[in-house]
Amino acid sequence: MGAGAWGTALAQVLAADGTPVRLWARDPALVATIAAERRNPVYLPTAALSEAIRPTADLDDLAEAEMVLVVTPAQAMRGVLRQLPQAGMPLILCSKGIEAGTMKLLHAVAAEEHPGSPIAVLSGPTFAHEVAAGLPTAVTLAAADRDVAGPLARRIKRPSLRPYVSTDVAGAEIGGAVKNVLAIACGVVEGAGLGQNARAAVIARGFAEMTRFGLARGARAETLAGLSGLGDLVLTCSSTSSRNYSLGVGLGRGEPATALLADRRTVAEGAFTAPVLHDAAAAAGVDMPVAEAVCRLLGGANVGAVIEALLSRPLREEGI
Numbered sequence: 001m002g003a004g005a006w007g008t009a010l011a012q013v014l015a016a017d018g019t020p021v022r023l024w025a026r027d028p029a030l031v032a033t034i035a036a037e038r039r040n041p042v043y044l045p046t047a048a049l050s051e052a053i054r055p056t057a058d059l060d061d062l063a064e065a066e067m068v069l070v071v072t073p074a075q076a077m078r079g080v081l082r083q084l085p086q087a088g089m090p091l092i093l094c095s096k097g098i099e100a101g102t103m104k105l106l107h108a109v110a111a112e113e114h115p116g117s118p119i120a121v122l123s124g125p126t127f128a129h130e131v132a133a134g135l136p137t138a139v140t141l142a143a144a145d146r147d148v149a150g151p152l153a154r155r156i157k158r159p160s161l162r163p164y165v166s167t168d169v170a171g172a173e174i175g176g177a178v179k180n181v182l183a184i185a186c187g188v189v190e191g192a193g194l195g196q197n198a199r200a201a202v203i204a205r206g207f208a209e210m211t212r213f214g215l216a217r218g219a220r221a222e223t224l225a226g227l228s229g230l231g232d233l234v235l236t237c238s239s240t241s242s243r244n245y246s247l248g249v250g251l252g253r254g255e256p257a258t259a260l261l262a263d264r265r266t267v268a269e270g271a272f273t274a275p276v277l278h279d280a281a282a283a284a285g286v287d288m289p290v291a292e293a294v295c296r297l298l299g300g301a302n303v304g305a306v307i308e309a310l311l312s313r314p315l316r317e318e319g320i
């Protein structure tokens, strides 16, 4: 459900062995193009798509599915889930974010909209173009009930896709949501020419923020130190393949956030997560200075002033 880069890549890796996959996109013109060209020229142009993928613009076509992978932008998830038939099939949430307004994690959103469906979360270091190309990738597959997560993991594993099972749903989600905001910060470091020492510092202190926030919201430290937390943080904080990192590079160069966001066709989730995370951290009484700095930059603050404010914070002991 969702034919952006990630939904298309997941469809491809699952269908590469001939497993039938329906790929839902909201735009009928994109559905027609994918069916005709066996490519998604808008969101994942490099990947040739398996004949086993059948694109559709009709959510009713998913009613008979064995499972649904939900891959819309995080803020669109509730609305799209509301239109999906209530068929009780497992939902695997693959998006990364926190719902604006409610500050809810996406598994809570899905449970509200589909109370009859088992809910799982798939998250980890996963650039879509690499997954679609069949490059080796490991992910966290989390569900509160191990008897849900285990069979789903066995069903979606492929020679190049290795799921690790977890029962820490909140932890898997928080790692993916927070790392997007921290990736913007690391992009800022590059864009502003602050050097590699500074980037490593942002990754390490950002991980401390992720851990503080995660623990406050019920996550387990080992999950945050795993694929869906630290693993994904390292990936997205070190590559311009990341849309979040690239957005940060522009901010670091002093380009206005409004212009950078208006130019994007693809989603940089961290820009939407940052203000929600700011509110959620405040509500939980958690200090998140790096995430806060990203928030200020997205709001139009001057790069030099934001960096100066971060560096002049009172000294403290290292640790979480």
Ligand SMILES: NC(=O)c1ccc[n+]([C@@H]2O[C@H](COP(=O)([O-])OP(=O)(O)OC[C@H]3O[C@@H](n4cnc5c(N)ncnc54)[C@H](O)[C@@H]3O)[C@@H](O)[C@H]2O)c1
Pocket (backbone or CB within 6 Å): 002, 003, 004, 005, 006, 007, 008, 025, 026, 027, 043, 071, 072, 073, 074, 076, 080, 094, 095, 096, 097, 126, 127, 128, 129, 265, 266, 267, 269
């Ligand atoms: N691209 C990746 O490498 C990757 C990897 C892991 C997770 N994710 C996560 O997956 C989610 C989707 O990312 P993506 O890379 O596929 O995005 P994308 O930018 O490639 O595509 C976004 C898709 O969402 C659709 N869309 C936009 N607004 C919508 C709405 N209101 N209702 C329904 N559909 C809507 C667009 O038409 C498009 O198909 C994000 O949460 C992202 O963080 C992405």
Ligand SMILES: O=P(O)(O)OC[C@H](O)CO
Pocket (backbone or CB within 6 Å): 096, 124, 125, 126, 127, 128, 180, 183, 232, 235, 236, 241, 242, 243, 244, 245, 267, 268, 269
């Ligand atoms: O391009 P990004 O920054 O959305 O990152 C994509 C994935 O989340 C990487 O795991």
